[in-house]
Amino acid sequence: MPNQNAKQLVKDLQPFKGAIESAHRLLTWEKKYYPGLLFVGISLIYATFWYLDLSVITILFLLVFAVNMFNHLLPTISRWLGNALDWDALHDVRFEHICEQIYSFKENWAAWVQYLFNERMSAGLVTMISLILLAFAWIGANVDNCLLMYVVTLLIAIWASLKYNLNDGGYKSKLKTFIKKQLQI
Template sequence: MSVEQKRAYNKLKHDLEPWRNLIVHLDSVISWEKNYYPAIIAVTISAFYLLLWALDMSTVTTLALAGLFSLALDYIYPSVSRFLFSPDNWNGNQEEQFERVCTQLCYLKAALSGWYEYLFSAKERKSTLFVTIMSLTLLTLAWIGTILNNLLLMYMITMVMCLYPGVLQKNMLYKVKEYFGLVVNSKFQKLREKNKKSD
């Protein structure tokens, strides 16, 4: 880590200090430390979006209520957390997990700012190419938004974003790839044996 990255990490860690217990518990759920956590994530997200669908609120109302909820949580949680989580129960493993989450958030922030700088430096260097690519991307997003219900689209994006860390943690992509590789290989093997018998 460079000095600037270390400074950003220390600032982020300090800012998130009041939320550390909640962050550690959320990280445990998102990384699927227990086998039933994916079901909890799926049910929670589905119930939330089902509620949004049933209430059928306008976008402005939804954003206003989300802002109000965030404001109330930010105001109430630090006081309530003292009763929910005892400081004596905080141990070295939790501190290590909290530091790991802070490090990942720092890397994510650096990656996003790097992409932002790259995009806008590309705008200055190759403005025609930048405008063309951005226009095509935005038109594609607009087209996807017209053919899919926006709430359904947000539901799918939220579900993928919340399940993806656990999928990575458990190497599910590798396991799926390995399983399909075995299935395809066994099919080819059977086909070869069948061709040998017919010859």
């Protein structure tokens, strides 16, 4: 049974359901050419940043501008994508499952942050976290920031698909069970 907060998230994201469904299919590599499409898209964006050699403040303002335009245009694009998908009960169930995953990630992230900042940690854990952060700081000081962000963006983009495709069908079988259960209700 879905959480009440997850149901509220489903209601809140209704205008964006076509875009969310399409992004989920892209990020989980539903088609064989999607990994290449992701790689080329991310590479083109970072190649443009590298070529233009913009200042940090300009990149931040362009990012805010892009988010603003994206927020304004996404409902229209989402309706267009939703109509292209011939939305049916299966797509609704997938959308609800995606929203539950988003809410679950949010809850896990909040619990992890609360643990880090509210719990008394052992000296060994503090030392390990400090060494990891120092290593990242050293890498950040010695490697170009644009290259680091490019690599991090690629890793984030493929993380969902790696979990999905390397799970030996565990996620797929969970999704199939979830869909069957939802369609029976």
